[in-house]
Amino acid sequence: MNVRKIVVVARREYAETIKTKAFLIGALFTPLLIIGLILLMARIEVQKESKPEPINLAVVDRTAQVADVLLTLVKERNEGQSEGQVSVEIVPETSDTAEALNRLKKRVKDKALLAAFYLPVGAIEGEAPCIVYRRAGDIGSRRHTAEWLVGQAVRRVRIAKAGLNVEQVLRVSRGLGFEHRDVTGKQTKVDDEITHMMTPFAFLFLLFMGVFGVSQGLLTSVVEEKSSRVVEVLLSALSPLELMAGKILGIALVGFTLILIWATAGYGAAVWKGVEGLVQIASIGQFILYYVLGFLLFSSMLAAMGSACNTLKEAQALTAPMTIVIIVPMVCWFHFAQHPDSTLSTVLSFVPPIAPLVMIIRVTSTQAAVPIWQQIAAPLWLAVWVIVAIWAAAKVFRVGILLYGKPPGLFELVRWVRYR
Amino acid sequence: MTDAAVVNIEQVSKSFGSVRAVRELDLVVPAGCIYGVLGPNGAGKTTAIRMMMDIIAPDTGRIEVFGSDDLSVVKARIGYLPEERGLYRKMRVGDTLRYLGSIKDVSGARLKRIVPERLDQVGLGNWASARVEELSKGMQQKLQFLAATICDPQLLILDEPFAGLDPVNVETLTAEVWRLRDQGCTILLSTHMMAQAERLCDSVMLVHQGLKVLDGRVADVLGRYDPRKVILQTKEPSPDIDRLAMVEAVEPKDLCMEVTLVEGANPQDLLAETIEHYTVLRFEIKRPTLNEVFLALVGESI
Numbered sequence: 164m165n166v167r168k169i170v171v172v173a174r175r176e177y178a179e180t181i182k183t184k185a186f187l188i189g190a191l192f193t194p195l196l197i198i199g200l201i202l203l204m205a206r207i208e209v210q211k212e213s214k215p216e217p218i219n220l221a222v223v224d225r226t227a228q229v230a231d232v233l234l235t236l237v238k239e240r241n242e243g244q245s246e247g248q249v250s251v252e253i254v255p256e257t258s259d260t261a262e263a264l265n266r267l268k269k270r271v272k273d274k275a276l277l278a279a280f281y282l283p284v285g286a287i288e289g290e291a292p293c294i295v296y297r298r299a300g301d302i303g304s305r306r307h308t309a310e311w312l313v314g315q316a317v318r319r320v321r322i323a324k325a326g327l328n329v330e331q332v333l334r335v336s337r338g339l340g341f342e343h344r345d346v347t348g349k350q351t352k353v354d355d356e357i358t359h360m361m362t363p364f365a366f367l368f369l370l371f372m373g374v375f376g377v378s379q380g381l382l383t384s385v386v387e388e389k390s391s392r393v394v395e396v397l398l399s400a401l402s403p404l405e406l407m408a409g410k411i412l413g414i415a416l417v418g419f420t421l422i423l424i425w426a427t428a429g430y431g432a433a434v435w436k437g438v439e440g441l442v443q444i445a446s447i448g449q450f451i452l453y454y455v456l457g458f459l460l461f462s463s464m465l466a467a468m469g470s471a472c473n474t475l476k477e478a479q480a481l482t483a484p485m486t487i488v489i490i491v492p493m494v495c496w497f498h499f500a501q502h503p504d505s506t507l508s509t510v511l512s513f514v515p516p517i518a519p520l521v522m523i524i525r526v527t528s529t530q531a532a533v534p535i536w537q538q539i540a541a542p543l544w545l546a547v548w549v550i551v552a553i554w555a556a557a558k559v560f561r562v563g564i565l566l567y568g569k570p571p572g573l574f575e576l577v578r579w580v581r582y583r
Numbered sequence: 584m585t586d587a588a589v590v591n592i593e594q595v596s597k598s599f600g601s602v603r604a605v606r607e608l609d610l611v612v613p614a615g616c617i618y619g620v621l622g623p624n625g626a627g628k629t630t631a632i633r634m635m636m637d638i639i640a641p642d643t644g645r646i647e648v649f650g651s652d653d654l655s656v657v658k659a660r661i662g663y664l665p666e667e668r669g670l671y672r673k674m675r676v677g678d679t680l681r682y683l684g685s686i687k688d689v690s691g692a693r694l695k696r697i698v699p700e701r702l703d704q705v706g707l708g709n710w711a712s713a714r715v716e717e718l719s720k721g722m723q724q725k726l727q728f729l730a731a732t733i734c735d736p737q738l739l740i741l742d743e744p745f746a747g748l749d750p751v752n753v754e755t756l757t758a759e760v761w762r763l764r765d766q767g768c769t770i771l772l773s774t775h776m777m778a779q780a781e782r783l784c785d786s787v788m789l790v791h792q793g794l795k796v797l798d799g800r801v802a803d804v805l806g807r808y809d810p811r812k813v814i815l816q817t818k819e820p821s822p823d824i825d826r827l828a829m830v831e832a833v834e835p836k837d838l839c840m841e842v843t844l845v846e847g848a849n850p851q852d853l854l855a856e857t858i859e860h861y862t863v864l865r866f867e868i869k870r871p872t873l874n875e876v877f878l879a880l881v882g883e884s885i
Contacts, residue, residue: 171682391671397686565638
C-alpha cells in the first residue's frame with residue numbers, strides 16, 4: 164500500500180465531489196433543516212420559560228352564581244403576580260344571547276380575547292358542559308390556566324351549595340407535589356423531555372445523513388469510474404485496494420466537511436436561541452467515534468457493491484436490502500431514545516449495519532445511562548466488523564471492478580470474497 | 584531469464600470460472616522492440632496484458648517485468664493504454680493529465696512543466712482548462728495516449744490501439760510508436776489487425792483460445808512458411824497452365840492471375856514452364872501474410 168497514492172486519489176475524490184450539485188444541495192439545504200429543528204426546540208424551551216402573557220377572558224354566566232366567585236378567585240390569583248395577569252369580563256345577561264356570543268366569538272377571532280366561556284344552566288349540577296370558544300389550534304398553558312380558574316370557581320360554588328366550609332375542603336383536597344430525579348439523584352424536569360428527545364434525534368439525523376447520505380456519493384463515484392472505463396487506467400497505476408482506500412478517504416473527508424458545516428449551522432442556531440446546553444461535549448466525541456466506524460463499514464460495503472454494477476440503477480437495486488435495514492433506527496428512534504436500556508435497544512446495538520445509529524441515540528439520550536461495558540464493547544465489536552467489511556470489500560472490489568455484463572446478486576458477491 | 588528481456592512470462596494460466604482465458608503462456612519481450620500480441624477477439628490478449636499490469640493475478644505461473652516479480656514497484660515505469668478507454672468526463676483536460684501523472688509517481692513540479700508542453704505537441708494546448716466531455720472523440724484519443732505516456736514509460740503497453748481510429752490517426756499513432764521506440768521505449772501492442780501488426784512489429788506472438796500458437800521475429804515467422812502463391816501475367820490471354828501438376832488452383836485477378844502451387848512445388852519450375860509457351864509480362868512470388876500464417880495454423884481467419 165502506497166500512502167502517497169491513496170492521498171492523491173483522496174484529494175481528487177474530495178476536490179471533484181465538492182464541486183457537484185449534490186454536495187451543494189447537501190451543504191445548503193440540510194443546515195436549513197437543522198436550523199429549523201433547533202428553532203422548533205428553542206420555541207418549546209421558550210414557551211416553557213418565557214414570561215407568562217396576560218390572559219383575557221369573557222364569561223357568559225347563565226347560572227348567575229359563578230361570576231362573583233370567579234372574580235374573587237381571579238383577584239386572589241393575580242395578587243402577588245406581576246406578570247400573566249388574568250382579566251375576566253362578565254358579560255351581562257341580555258335578551259339575545261346568541262348575538263352576545265357572536266360578538267364574543269369575533270373578539271376571540273381577533274385575538275382580543277384568549278377564550279370566551281359559556282356556562283349554561285345546569286353547569287353547576289354537571290348536567291351540561293361549559294362551552295369554550297377559542298381559536299383553532301391554540302393550545303398552551305394559558306388556556307389550561309383559564310379552564311382551571313373557571314372549573315375551580317364552579318367547584319367552590321358546589322362546595323358552598325353543599326353546605327361545606329370552602330376553605331377546609333380546599334385545604335384537604337390540595338394536590339401533592341412531585342419532584343423528579345434520575346437514578347444518579349440529579350433533579351430532572353418532566354416537561355424537558357420533548358426537548359431532550361430532540362437531542363438524540365439531531366445526532367441520529369446528522370449521523371444518518373453523514374454516513375448513509377454521503378456514502379451514496381461513493382457508490383455513484385465507483386459506478387461512474389467503472390462505466391466510463393477510466394478504472395482500468397487507474398488500476399495500471401494503483402492497486403485496487405489503494406484505489407478503494409483513496410476513494411473512501413476522500414468521500415469520508417467530504418462527509419466531515421458536510422458535518423462541520425451542518426454542526427456549525429446547528430450550534431450557531433442553538434447559541435442564538437440559547438439552547439446550546441442540550442449538547443454535551445462527550446456526545447460530540449461519541450458522534451465522531453460512531454461516524455468513523457459507521458462510515459468505514461458502510462462505504463466499504465457500498466464500494467464493493469458499486470464495483471459489481473455497471474449503472475447506478477443496478478447499484479441501487481443491489482444496495483436496496485441494506486437501505487431497508489438502515490431505515491429501522493430512523494423509524495424506531497423514539498423507542499431507543501425513550502428506552503435506551505431495553506432488550507431491543509441493547510441487542511440492536513450489536514447488529515453491525517445499524518449499531519452506530521442505535522448507539523448514538525442511546526448515548527445521547529438523557530434517560531438512564533447506557534452501561535459502561537456496552538459503551539466499550541459496542542464500538543469494539545463494530546470495529547471488528549469494520550475490519551471484516553474492508554477485507555471482504557477489497558476482495559470483491561478487485562473482482563468486480565473489471566467485470567462487465569449482468570450484475571451479480573448478493574450471494575455471488577460473497578463467492579467473490581473467496582477468489583484469489 | 585534473458586538479460587535484455589523487459590517482460591518475461593513463464594507458464595502463466597488464468598481462468599474465469601470454467602473459461603480458461605490464458606493457458607500455460609510463455610512470453611519474452613526483448614528491450615527496445617515493438618512486440619505484437621496477435622489473435623482474434625477473446626483469444627486472451629487483454630487478460631495476459633492485465634496480468635502483466637498487476638490488475639489481475641495469474642492462477643499459476645510467474646511474471647517478471649524489468650526483472651522484478653513484484654509488479655507494484657515497476658508500475659510507474661509502464662505506460663498503459665487499455666482497450667476499454669475512458670476518462671473522467673467532467674474533469675478538466677490539464678487536471679486529468681496531472682492526476683494520472685501523479686498516480687504514476689511523476690512529481691508535481693515536473694507535471695507542471697510537461698503537461699502544457701505535451702498538450703501543445705498534439706495541438707490541445709488551448710484546451711487545458713476545458714472539460715474532457717467538450718473534446719471531440721479524436722481529441723479524447725490523443726489525450727488518452729498522452730495520459731499513457733505522461734510518465735515517460737520504459738515499457739508502453741497498447742491494447743488494441745488502432746480500434747476506432749480513422750486512417751489519419753492510425754498514421755499519427757504509428758509514427759508516434761516508432762518515435763518512442765527510437766527513444767528506447769519497449770512497446771508491446773495487442774491487436775487483431777494483422778496488417779498493422781505486420782507493418783509495425785519486430786516480433787509477434789500469435790494466440791488462439793488462450794494458447795500461444797507461435798512467436799518470433801516477423802521476418803522469421805513469415806519465412807518459415809513456403810511461398811505458395813504466385814502472381815502471373817502473360818501477353819496471351821487465358822494461358823492454359825492449370826493443367827500443370829504443380830498447380831493447385833488458378834484465380835483470375837484483374838489482368839493477371841493468382842496461382843496457388845501444390846505443397847512442395849518450386850515457383851521457379853512454374854516460371855520455366857510458362858516461359859516455354861507464353862510471353863511472361865509479370866511474375867511475382869507472393870509472400871504469405873501473417874493472416875495467412877494464422878489461417879494455416881489454426882484453420883480460421885482473424
